[in-house]
Amino acid sequence: MAATSPKTALVVGGGFAGLAAAQVLTEQGLEVVLVEQGRGLGGRMCTRTATVAGTGERLTFDHGCQYLTARSPQWDAALERLRAAGAVAAWETGGRVGTAALDADDGLILGSFSADKSKELLVGCPTNSSVGRALAAAAGPRLTTLTGTRIRGLSWDGKAWRATASRRPVLSLRVTPGQGGGESEAADAAGGGGSPSGSGDEAEGQLDEVLASLESRTFDLAITAMSSVSTAKLLGGGGKGGGKEGGKEGGGVPLAADVAEAAGDVRSNVCWALIVALNRKLDLPFDGALLSRPDPAGRPVPPGYGPIAWLSRDSTKPGRPAVAGGAGETWVVHGGPGWSNEHADEPPEAVALELIEELARLAQTELLPERDVLHAEAHRWNNAYPLNPRPPVPPPPGSAASGLGLAGCYMLRADMALAACGDWAKGPRAGDAYLSGWEAAHALLASV
Numbered sequence: 426m427a428a429t430s431p432k433t434a435l436v437v438g439g440g441f442a443g444l445a446a447a448q449v450l451t452e453q454g455l456e457v458v459l460v461e462q463g464r465g466l467g468g469r470m471c472t473r474t475a476t477v478a479g480t481g482e483r484l485t486f487d488h489g490c491q492y493l494t495a496r497s498p499q500w501d502a503a504l505e506r507l508r509a510a511g512a513v514a515a516w517e518t519g520g521r522v523g524t525a526a527l528d529a530d531d532g533l534i535l536g537s538f539s540a541d542k543s544k545e546l547l548v549g550c551p552t553n554s555s556v557g558r559a560l561a562a563a564a565g566p567r568l569t570t571l572t573g574t575r576i577r578g579l580s581w582d583g584k585a586w587r588a589t590a591s592r593r594p595v596l597s598l599r600v601t602p603g604q605g606g607g608e609s610e611a612a613d614a615a616g617g618g619g620s621p622s623g624s625g626d627e628a629e630g631q632l633d634e635v636l637a638s639l640e641s642r643t644f645d646l647a648i649t650a651m652s653s654v655s656t657a658k659l660l661g662g663g664g665k666g667g668g669k670e671g672g673k674e675g676g677g678v679p680l681a682a683d684v685a686e687a688a689g690d691v692r693s694n695v696c697w698a699l700i701v702a703l704n705r706k707l708d709l710p711f712d713g714a715l716l717s718r719p720d721p722a723g724r725p726v727p728p729g730y731g732p733i734a735w736l737s738r739d740s741t742k743p744g745r746p747a748v749a750g751g752a753g754e755t756w757v758v759h760g761g762p763g764w765s766n767e768h769a770d771e772p773p774e775a776v777a778l779e780l781i782e783e784l785a786r787l788a789q790t791e792l793l794p795e796r797d798v799l800h801a802e803a804h805r806w807n808n809a810y811p812l813n814p815r816p817p818v819p820p821p822p823g824s825a826a827s828g829l830g831l832a833g834c835y836m837l838r839a840d841m842a843l844a845a846c847g848d849w850a851k852g853p854r855a856g857d858a859y860l861s862g863w864e865a866a867h868a869l870l871a872s873v
């Protein structure tokens with residue numbers, strides 16, 4: 426038990442886990458700095474924008490997490506707050522989102538589409554990147570978010586945390602919650618977030634200052650809220666976990682070897698995402714479908730996916746811009762896990778063309794890039810989903826955290842005032858990540 430109660434916290438990662446943790450901490454009166462390497466907040470729930478060459482028409486694509494569904498009381502409450510703030514709304518699909526079956530040649534079995542009306546699907550408004558911004562605003566003025574900045578190392582001296590960080594090539598900074606700028610959504614885990622006021626040298630200078638001030642600070646608590654691979658790297662001194670990025674996070678010395686090892690045991694798969702705008706509509710009997718091959722013998726085997734696992738008519742989500750004056754539409758296509766892994770090292774341009782061809786094959790039409798396609802890009806998600814999330818480990822009876830009824834979807838090092846969270850510690854959905862962050866922050870507060 427600390428002699429004084431904690432006053433400051435560092436959160437690494439601005440996805441739903443990190444944002445949930447940040448809100449719990451600010452609600453308890455802590456000053457929180459949340460550092461995110463991507464350009465915006467929201468992590469894997471984000472949006473890309475593009476402009477059609479020639480016409481200047483603006484397009485948006487939700488290329489990561491597609492929609493949000495109820496999962497736990499904490500997450501459901503957050504969804505209701507987001508709905509009240511206008512940051513999410515129902516995707517009124519009219520029974521046009523569900524599942525469909527592929528034949529042995531990965532063609533669509535006509536008539537196999539089955540609508541899933543069992544759950545409400547919520548999407549961000551006006552785009553999916555709004556959700557991260559709204560969660561940050563909900564955490565209030567005690568939260569400072571610093572985007573476009575990667576934490577390269579953490580150190581614990583027995584009393585306080587320090588961080589070393591580096592700026593990423595594309596920078597965006599928002600130091601005052603609730604004053605995010607417009608839709609600057611073009612980078613990796615894209616999202617909004619304002620830009621530094623001023624430009625060029627002035628903005629660079631401002632960012633240098635913010636970085637220096639981050640590195641000169643100490644924090645009473647630290648929470649990591651990243652993918653399993655990034656967690657293993659940062660806390661394991663750059664160790665196991667694979668992934669595509671390499672990097673030297675952690676400085677070679679394991680910081681919390683047990684946490685790093687547990688995170689490193691969680692595998693994740695690659696997912697290629699195609700975003701494509703067409704100047705005409707495709708004749709497919711759905712606006713969103715998960716495609717899989719049924720077992721011919723009817724046995725309940727795990728689904729087999731073809732080149733495309735999921736596709737959605739993104740422009741049917743609420744508030745999305747009309748395409749080609751209403752004559753066209755945008756699609757988001759997610760490659761199947763096996764296909765994406767096999768094509769992981771292909772250049773994005775080649776992947777985009779292959780997935781456009783597959784989309785045309787499913788729709789039984791021809792799609793010629795120069796005739797039908799207004800815009801297309803492929804984005805590779807390196808750590809898309811945790812394949813074997815860590816099973817929850819509830820706090821031992823008698824510990825302060827056990828009194829909170831936590832399921833244990835996080836890892837705690839009370840001796841270091843450290844908690845680790847993320848979807849890898851619960852399950853492969855946005856609501857799982859949120860719950861993990863929420864629990865991690867409560868457990869950490871109860872432990873110090």
Ligand SMILES: Cc1cc2nc3c(=O)[nH]c(=O)nc-3n(C[C@H](O)[C@H](O)[C@H](O)COP(=O)(O)OP(=O)(O)OC[C@H]3O[C@@H](n4cnc5c(N)ncnc54)[C@H](O)[C@@H]3O)c2cc1C
Pocket residue numbers: 437438439440441442443460461462463467468469470488489490491492493494574575576577614650651652655659674696698759806808809810846847848849852853854855856858859
């Ligand atoms: C293609 C795709 C489709 C999906 N579809 C759905 C869906 O329809 N419904 C659903 O519920 N879920 C879906 N998911 C899963 C969902 O998006 C994730 O489970 C959830 O967003 C994970 O949140 P998180 O906070 O754990 O991690 P993330 O969202 O990955 O957030 C972690 C953040 O940490 C940052 N970070 C990493 N290292 C550092 C560092 N060193 N310094 C600073 N920042 C760092 C990353 O940039 C990232 O933004 C989908 C995921 C993908 C990829």
